Amino acid sequence: MNVASVIVDVAAMQTDRPFDYEIPERWREVIQPGMRVIVPFGPRHVQGFVLEIKEDTEIRKLKPIVEPMDIVPVLSEELMKLAQWLTIESLCFKISALHVMLPAAMKAKYSKLIRLTGEKSLSPELASLFEDQTEIPWEVASEADALTDIRKEVKNGTIEVIYSVKSKGRTKTVRMVKCLLSEETLAETVETIAKNAVKQKEALLAFSGRRGDWLTLKETGMSPATAKSLIRKGWIEEKQEEMYRDPHSGRHFEPDKPLSLTENQQEAIAPILATITDGTTETFLLHGVTGSGKTEIYLQSISRVIEKGQEAIVLVPEISLTPQMTERFKRRFGNDVAVLHSGLSIGEKYDEWRKISRKEVKVVVGARSAVFAPFENIGLIIIDEEHETSYKQEENPRYHARDVAIWRAAYYKCPVILGSATPSLESFARAKKGVYTLLTLDRRVNDRPLPSVDIIDMREELREGNRSMFSRTLFDKIKDRLEKEEQTVLFLNKRGYSSFIMCRDCGYVAGCPHCDVSMTYHRHRHQLKCHYCGYEEPAPNICPECGSEHIRHFGTGTQKVEEELLKLLPEVRIIRMDVDTTGTKGSHERLLRQFANKEADILLGTQMIAKGLDFPNITLVGVLSADTMLHLPDFRSSEKTFQLLTQVSGRAGRHHLSGEVVVQTYTPEHYSIQLAAEQNYESFYQKEMMMRNMGGYPPFYYLALINVSHKEAIEASSAANKIVAKIKPSLSQAAVILGPVASPIARINDRYRWQCLIKYKREPKLTVVLKEVLEHYAKQGKSNGLLVSIDVHPYMLM
DNA sequence: AGCACGCCGACT
DNA sequence: GTCGGCGTGCTC
Numbered sequence: 001m002n003v004a005s006v007i008v009d010v011a012a013m014q015t016d017r018p019f020d021y022e023i024p025e026r027w028r029e030v031i032q033p034g035m036r037v038i039v040p041f042g043p044r045h046v047q048g049f050v051l052e053i054k055e056d057t058e059i060r061k062l063k064p065i066v067e068p069m070d071i072v073p074v075l076s077e078e079l080m081k082l083a084q085w086l087t088i089e090s091l092c093f094k095i096s097a098l099h100v101m102l103p104a105a106m107k108a109k110y111s112k113l114i115r116l117t118g119e120k121s122l123s124p125e126l127a128s129l130f131e132d133q134t135e136i137p138w139e140v141a142s143e144a145d146a147l148t149d150i151r152k153e154v155k156n157g158t159i160e161v162i163y164s165v166k167s168k169g170r171t172k173t174v175r176m177v178k179c180l181l182s183e184e185t186l187a188e189t190v191e192t193i194a195k196n197a198v199k200q201k202e203a204l205l206a207f208s209g210r211r212g213d214w215l216t217l218k219e220t221g222m223s224p225a226t227a228k229s230l231i232r233k234g235w236i237e238e239k240q241e242e243m244y245r246d247p248h249s250g251r252h253f254e255p256d257k258p259l260s261l262t263e264n265q266q267e268a269i270a271p272i273l274a275t276i277t278d279g280t281t282e283t284f285l286l287h288g289v290t291g292s293g294k295t296e297i298y299l300q301s302i303s304r305v306i307e308k309g310q311e312a313i314v315l316v317p318e319i320s321l322t323p324q325m326t327e328r329f330k331r332r333f334g335n336d337v338a339v340l341h342s343g344l345s346i347g348e349k350y351d352e353w354r355k356i357s358r359k360e361v362k363v364v365v366g367a368r369s370a371v372f373a374p375f376e377n378i379g380l381i382i383i384d385e386e387h388e389t390s391y392k393q394e395e396n397p398r399y400h401a402r403d404v405a406i407w408r409a410a411y412y413k414c415p416v417i418l419g420s421a422t423p424s425l426e427s428f429a430r431a432k433k434g435v436y437t438l439l440t441l442d443r444r445v446n447d448r449p450l451p452s453v454d455i456i457d458m459r460e461e462l463r464e465g466n467r468s469m470f471s472r473t474l475f476d477k478i479k480d481r482l483e484k485e486e487q488t489v490l491f492l493n494k495r496g497y498s499s500f501i502m503c504r505d506c507g508y509v510a511g512c513p514h515c516d517v518s519m520t521y522h523r524h525r526h527q528l529k530c531h532y533c534g535y536e537e538p539a540p541n542i543c544p545e546c547g548s549e550h551i552r553h554f555g556t557g558t559q560k561v562e563e564e565l566l567k568l569l570p571e572v573r574i575i576r577m578d579v580d581t582t583g584t585k586g587s588h589e590r591l592l593r594q595f596a597n598k599e600a601d602i603l604l605g606t607q608m609i610a611k612g613l614d615f616p617n618i619t620l621v622g623v624l625s626a627d628t629m630l631h632l633p634d635f636r637s638s639e640k641t642f643q644l645l646t647q648v649s650g651r652a653g654r655h656h657l658s659g660e661v662v663v664q665t666y667t668p669e670h671y672s673i674q675l676a677a678e679q680n681y682e683s684f685y686q687k688e689m690m691m692r693n694m695g696g697y698p699p700f701y702y703l704a705l706i707n708v709s710h711k712e713a714i715e716a717s718s719a720a721n722k723i724v725a726k727i728k729p730s731l732s733q734a735a736v737i738l739g740p741v742a743s744p745i746a747r748i749n750d751r752y753r754w755q756c757l758i759k760y761k762r763e764p765k766l767t768v769v770l771k772e773v774l775e776h777y778a779k780q781g782k783s784n785g786l787l788v789s790i791d792v793h794p795y796m797l798m
Numbered sequence: 799a800g801c802a803c804g805c806c807g808a809c810t
Numbered sequence: 811g812t813c814g815g816c817g818t819g820c821t822c
Binding site for chain 1 (some may be wrong): 813
């Protein structure tokens with residue numbers, strides 16, 4: 001057993017296979033599969049993951065492993081298998097699949113150094129570069145244009161190039177000190193200390209009664225300088241203790257007790273508890289209307305899992321990973337919970353990951369990537385708001401957390417709960433087919449009625465002369481809430497509707513010069529910004545096309561709504577939540593707290609306020625423009641609209657005050673708006689399934705999307721055509737290929753984009769052919785600048 | 799992906 | 811004649 005098969009940290013088609021290395025004698029007992037190692041690869045050193053340990057290999061010129069990066073494997077056998085599966089399912093590189101399972105802190109950091117060997121002296125120019133150091137970063141030499149000289153010196157042997165590999169993250173340590181003096185000598189020693197060494201005296205006295213304990217410097221009250229001199233005198237010793245960064249430091253979570261379940265909840269939880277007890281795998285779809293108490297079912301199921309000595313993973317969409325949500329878990333399970341969300345620093349995430357890895361916690365609550373939590377005895381995986389598209393990763397590996405959860409649950413023989421008030425069509429269809437077990441919560445806790453919903457036809461408003469963005473009904477209701485001192489939530493569906501600049505004379509719209517999209521207007525800096533490539537420029541004051549001064553920002557950004565509202569109701573207190581106001585860390589939390597404390601009458605925001613808000617004083621929810629995303633070129637747009645409207649409506653009247661919802665729209669007759677207003681999921685499901693069947697879309701067909709991009713439109717389009725020609729013969733009659741066509745956003749970052757969509761039911765050969773396409777274009781495309789990417793089961797069709 | 803090797807044009 | 815441009819091919 002002295003050969004290790006290693007996946008190296010080079011994401012490329014040609015290196016996407018194991019490379020064999022000799023395990024040096026001294027590491028034979030140490031190195032195991034799932035560990036990270038540093039290996040020589042060509043002239044440099046790279047990080048790699050040990051796949052397996054073998055007796056022998058075909059390869060003759062084996063190089064030895066430089067050094068292991070871990071003492072114990074960072075990936076379990078299960079996660080290694082999962083990575084293998086991910087690679088095949090999502091057509092990604094093995095290294096990408098391995099990386100996605102680990103915190104960013106464990107990614108390798110590469111640096112190149114040049115070092116003097118000290119054999120001969122250097123030319124004065126190079127010597128001045130080094131000054132009196134023996135090592136300098138490669139970049140320093142490169143910037144000084146000294147690379148040619150260095151190459152020569154490397155040949156001469158006076159300089160060597162060092163390729164260094166380090167782990168990005170560091171463990172945080174704290175300095176601990178312990179008194180080495182016995183209780184009696186401590187008192188004596190204190191007497192002998194020089195009179196002016198007051199600090200040392202105080203420090204030693206801090207140890208009285210706790211002589212044998214390790215204390216932090218803070219606890220003893222001594223400064224680093226004092227510690228240093230006491231160590232020199234041999235009176236105390238020190239060590240570095242590893243510690244966790246605590247993102248919740250200083251916060252206390254009041255413990256809570258399980259609530260008693262309603263009859264409805266009891267019926268739903270019973271089958272879940274049974275599978276937990278039996279240790280069988282099963283996927284439950286928990287379909288519960290907003291406010292029906294899904295979270296309590298999660299909490300009590302987890303309790304059962306913990307009692308059984310197992311662990312649980314809870315996934316929530318990033319935007320609902322708010323303090324309100326996580327607090328419930330912290331209160332119920334105390335220190336048994338780790339929370340993983342994007343607000344944590346790399347170091348904090350690393351610490352949470354280590355707590356999980358060491359089994360110091362029993363429950364993980366986190367966004368998509370938490371599905372890879374390194375537990376080894378999983379008893380339950382929960383995906384809340386199952387329908388959320390954020391569970392699909394849009395970069396490689398393009399995985400869906402739901403699929404990963406089901407894979408892991410099958411491995412550990414445990415249940416999965418998919419919870420939602422508005423399940424995705426895919427999941428609901430599977431539940432109807434009996435692939436998943438459907439559990440229904442059709443009543444709100446305490447039988448509070450669902451809010452009443454008014455649909456307002458904005459065309460009608462316009463016809464009757466109301467040109468504001470508030471219908472009369474909505475405006476009256478807002479005024480009414482102000483009088484009653486109740487709170488209102490106004491929801492603006494921003495997608496595809498952010499403010500842009502348009503000339504009212506010639507119709508010119510300010511577009512990005514590098515992408516085929518209009519740029520977004522940022523009022524505070526009077527700038528235009530492209531959300532796809534990041535390009536920015538000052539907003540024009542006159543039209544660049546016709547010179548007209550009638551150029552202004554259009555669309556209904558949240559800022560505009562706020563302005564108009566303040567014009568109509570100068571007294572009103574508004575909290576605006578959008579990308580502008582929630583940019584800084586913790587601002588999201590702060591704004592919500594302000595609203596909860598009734599420091600504002602109206603909460604105005606985008607997507608991010610659709611979820612998880614649960615404040616008793618909200619009695620009115622207004623949706624300013626329900627149909628803005630209905631017209632996007634996406635077969636899921638009706639489903640998304642329905643889900644969003646249902647979610648938002650659910651924010652009103654969750655407590656003793658009953659709620660009202662006003663939905664403004666230009667297409668009031670659309671079924672997703674009508675049925676969302678009725679909160680009629682079943683009818684929506686039926687209707688939408690009919691549409692999907694007609695269009696040949698999921699869940700009736702699977703999809704695979706091929707994207708091709710190139711600087712030249714012709715190149716992109718001809719490559720796309722060739723790809724289709726190559727794939728077509730391998731597919732059955734039942735498969736449909738749409739395209740190739742130019743992508744809905746035909747150009748991003750000066751690259752023209754073409755795509756084609758494959759619709760299929762069962763194509764055993766498809767993944768093989770797609771892999772071949774990728775391989776072919778990885779080789780060829782590198783030289784001519786063509787980029788090909790494939791998304792199996794895509795969510796983003798743009 | 800990086801990096802070296804290798805084969806052709808513009809310079810001391 | 812050399813320096814250095816970037817096409818090609820390899821990395822256990």
